[in-house]
Amino acid sequence: MPLRYFLLCLLFLLIVLGAPGLEATAQSSLDRLPGPFELEGHYVTDPNKFLKPATIRYLEANLYALDMHHKAHIQVVMVRSIGKATPHKAAAKLFDRWKIEKTYRHNGLLVLVVQDQGWVEFYIGSGLQQTLTLADCQRVGRRYMLLALHRKKYDKAIRSGVDSLIHNVAPDFRLFNPDAGEVTEAFPPDVATLARIQEQDSLAAAELAFANRPGPDNWSEGEGFLVFFSLMFMFVTTGVLLTIKHVPVLLKVLLGLVSLWVFVQVFLAGGTDSKFPASAPLSWTYGWSIAAVSLHLLIIRYRYHQEYAGASRIERYTYLIKSHRRLGFLRFMMPVPLVLYWVGHRRQLRTLRNEPYQCPECNGSMYRLAKNVEHNVLEPSQKVEETIKALDYDAWECYDCQHHLVLGYLYPKTKAKECPNCSHTTLLRKSRQVVERGNSRRRTWGWFVWECAFCQHIELVRFEEIGTQTSSHHHHHHHHHDHC
Structure with missing residues (x-):
């Protein structure tokens, strides 16, 4: 039991302390992002390699041409995570640290794409706000980028969004594909066109909401830890019930099969194509743990009323203590659903012993x-x-x-046994004596030495070891009498 408490406490500490550590790591990686002129290209920062090389070449060529014509400086950043920081604060921090406002004639625009949040944040320089408003950028993101991001079509999301932003800033600008050597013929709609199709935004928002259902890819780090913790809790609960001797065999088989089925369902829910929210596996694992424990407690109560109805108070008390042994941790893991049961159980024990x-x-x-x-x-x-x-x-x-x-x-939890000499429960194991060590042809054997704490009677129990297994049996007895 102490080991189980230690493991549960350790897992809880990992949950509590692990999330801030991951957040700090994500935030520090954002702080270490190199500035625009520290990279081979000046306009696209993709440290996690989400974008294809062809997409980066396309963006660099067109954003460079746009910048050289003094239309706008658009900086694109795509990162895996920013921890628990908000995209707006992260974008503002990068915008200031890279001095985009001062370096690029106040016409800078930072496009921050956060993969694990599935979000695009726009930060606009003061000189560009007359041409391109935040509402315009948000419509571009909602119309062309967010849905593609949630479908993991990163190249399409970034390229379509940047094309639309360029055309909104400079309607006469002709997009150039450096790999094909041709000017792109089709352009995304500009701001005026977007205004005319605002009625379509509601349909796009509904489709985005469907794609943004909270599946495993969108679980937060805390939700992922909770799912893992609830799964471990289910296995601990099932393991404890399976090792209790008086649990019926049929219940043990049911526990094993259902726990295996729940594990498979959680595993499938964690697939990349799954759209299950984190609450689904949490309810499966924790709910089954509660159901299994409740069924076990119902069986205990049934036996108590059927088999111990005419027993003495001390026999009933002993049965309740033994049947609830190793279940004490449930008071802390299931405080809400079982609080009334534990209160009644403790009250009944006090009545049986103190009345x-x-x-x-x-x-x-x-x-x-x-x-x-x-x-x-x-x-x-x-x-x-x-x-x-x-x-x-x-x-x-x-x-x-x-x-x-x-x-x-x-x-x-006592390890004392009844002494065969004085008949008191005072016989304790004192030592283990190896008589002959084995080899490849012979077994190791020796004696477990038991001594009575009351009459000092000595009991020797022979043991034999085969590899790591130990078998023992009463083969020889030696008595030393000191009369009671």
Whole structure:
């Protein structure tokens, strides 16, 4: 259990601390982008190689010609991520750091394309705002770029958008294809034409909204970590239930099959062509974990009412403790759906253990002695059992006749066994003694030494090792008696 808590805490820390680290990495990579004159070309910055070389040559040739005619300086930047920074702030930072406003006669335009956000941001210099407004740029982005970006057609998105921007700034400019050696015949519509087809923007926006459904490619880093965490939580929950002995075999088979099916569905939902939002795999994994645990708890309650209806309070208490062992972490992982169950479970345990008993001698009422007083009532062997955390004793005393009732509750995690000599739960394993080490033809064998903490009885249990497996059986006993 401590190891499981450690792994869960470690995974939580990775989620909490990993996202800021990724954000800082993305932001620092943006800060390290070289300026326009530090690159082989001056107008296109594509550090992640999204664009084809032919597209870059086309853009460089036309943007250079546009700049030389003093029409506008358009700087195109496409990056994979800017972390959690907003595109507007990132574009403004690049615009100022590269001094586009001062260097290019105040007619600069920065086009920032952020791949993981599927967004295009325009930052316009003051000298160009009379010719090209932000609303014009946004219509160009919405009409020609965003839908193609979400379809991963990056060359088409950038080329169509830049063509339209050039034609809006300089309607008479003839686009040139350096690879074909010809002037492009077809031009995207200019601003005036765009104004006449605004009614088509609603249709384009609807199509963009459909393409922008939150699939795996659009999951944020935090959503991706949550999906991974919920998947790991499902496997931990399933693994714990599969290793509990009293879980019915049929339920274990059902747990394994459904968990495998959910994993396959999450894997398919993570495909590049999938359009599932992050909430879908989260609901599958976390929902199935809740359903599996709830089914297990229902079986526990059914057995409690059927098999332990006439049992004593201590037997019912012991059953509930053992049946809920290793499920304590669910109090923290499933606090909302199971909060009422855990509150009722704890209340029932307190009632079974703390409700006053009726005196077997005079039928009077008994009260529970405090821990510092009950030691006066316990037998020496019982004190030893409490010391080694084998049994936890409660001592009750009658108000009328002072009769004492002592009840022992077994610690769920105790490794102590019943001593064959004194019959107390005080036998502990002390050491492991190798008698003969094996080789390729013989096995390693020796003794597990068990010693009673009360009567000092020694019990030897023979073990044999085959590779990394150990088998043990009571082959030889040696007794040392120190009478109780």
